[in-house]
Amino acid sequence: MFQPFLQHLEKELFSRFDLSSRPIDPELEFQISQRGKNPAMIESWCYQCPQFRKIRYTYINAGETAQIFNSVLYPSYEYDLPLLGVDLLAFGKKKILVVLDFQPLFRDEDYLEKYIEPIAPIRAKYNELAQDLEMKFYDANQYFSPYLLFAKTDAETVVNRLFPAYQEYLQLYWQLLEQAEPKTDSASIERITKAQKDYDQYSAERDPASGLFRSYFGSEWAEEFVHNFLFEDSVPVA
Ligand code: BLA
Structure with a gap:
């Protein structure tokens, strides 16, 4: 269901950046579970390049039961650019949840003006994908932008609306990266480093x-995956 999103991201990344592999613990890179009624496979990829210190994406394929594509792009610490966050989930044909955002590291007005306002015209074209749903796990004001796409939707909308929206969001993200001036002073770099951590x-x-x-x-395995791969700058709390 979300394979075209993975393939598009890969095509973009490989054509635009000089990627090198960032090795993943083989136990975490690929797993198959026979526990559910359908076998579930989880596979992850991770890269880096001068502009991004970490590019990761994960695909979960449990057939009809679950299809999930999740990705985060972490810019290098010289760039205060938002993180690109993608979380696309389908549990059967009926329950499809999609989230796509430029995840802001800071919330001051200059920052939002520079990195978030440019999303507005794209976001305005895709109203049906921005449903103002309540967040149960996260705080919408913490690492989400006001222009995130966040919707409960159907397979047809994924193909006809979400895919073009995704392409436009990515296009804009590359453009903002190109325009961004890498910071050179240690205070800025430390501030960005801390925000990403x-x-x-x-x-x-x-x-x-x-x-x-x-x-x-x-x-x-779940604990390892979350703390040693997905969010490796996190520490488990008791
Ligand atoms: C929600 N994301 C979810 C849910 C799951 C995942 C299971 C709950 C769906 C439900 O309500 O039933 C899945 N999250 C994952 C997976 C990974 C993960 C598979 O980290 C890792 C492989 N989540 C992100 C990113 C964004 C994001 C990068 O990981 C940003 C775009 C957003 N996911 C996001 C939001 C929700 C969600 C906003 C709704 C959560 C809420 O209601 O608070």
Whole structure:
């Protein structure tokens, strides 16, 4: 269901950036679970390049039961650019939840004007994908922008509306990256570093997927996956 999103991201990344592989612990890179009624496969990829210190994406394929594509792009610490966050989930044909955002690291007006306002014209074309749903796990004002796409939708809308929206969001993200001036002063770099680490800690603590990982792959694997791959700058809290 979301394979075209993965393929589009890969095509974009490989054509635009000089990627090198960022090795993943083989235990975490690929797993198959036989626990559910359908076998569930989870596979992840991770890269880096001068502009991005970490590019990761994960695909969960449990056939009809679940199809999930999740990705985060972490810019290098010289760039205060938002993180690109993608979380597309289909549980059967009926329950499809999609989230796509430029996840802001800071919330001051200059920052929002520079990195978030440019989304407005694209976001305005896709009203049906921005449903103002309530967030149960996350705080919408923490690492989400006012122009996130967040919708409960159907397979047809995924193909006809979400895919073009995704392409436009990515296009804009590359453009903002190109225009961004890498910081050189250590105070800025430290501030960005801290903000990205805080994002990992916050996200690891609230990840709504933890239960899903535990049920498919066991709690030990789930813990490792969250803290040593997805959000590796997080530390487990008791
Ligand atoms: C919700 N994301 C969810 C849910 C799951 C995942 C299972 C709950 C769906 C439900 O309500 O039934 C799945 N999250 C994952 C998976 C991974 C993960 C598979 O981290 C890792 C492989 N989530 C992100 C990113 C964004 C994001 C990058 O990981 C940003 C675009 C958003 N996911 C997001 C939001 C919700 C969600 C906003 C709704 C949560 C809420 O209601 O608070």
